[in-house]
Amino acid sequence: MRIERSEDRSESGPSGEDTVRLTAWVHGHVQGVGFRWWTRSRALELGLVGYAANQSDGRVLVIAEGTETNLHRLLELLRGDTTPGSVDLVVEEFGAPAGDLTGFSER
Secondary structure: OOOOOOOOOOOEOOOOOEEEEEEEEEEEEOOOOOHHHHHHHHHHHOOOEEEEEEOOOOOEEEEEEEEHHHHHHHHHHHHOOOOOOEEEEEEEEEEOOOOOOOOEEEO
């Protein structure tokens, strides 16, 4: 997927890579199984900020900002076989960072 960056919203991370925003919709049996806590732990290990939130339709919404490299690592983990529950599909979109996030929370 192509990443578009807004010149005035892009920031550089510690590695010199631009900071981007990931919006990921996680489908499957991902509520009530510790999925948000697990996602938070992986995101913090990768130095990302954002949140994981249960949705009324059973999906989990993951919003994260960080380097493109680390966001792709998070996506690999979300699609991997070590997640709690059962992930059927992850639909992602990349965009310019909003810069309005600190830490990583479960919502």
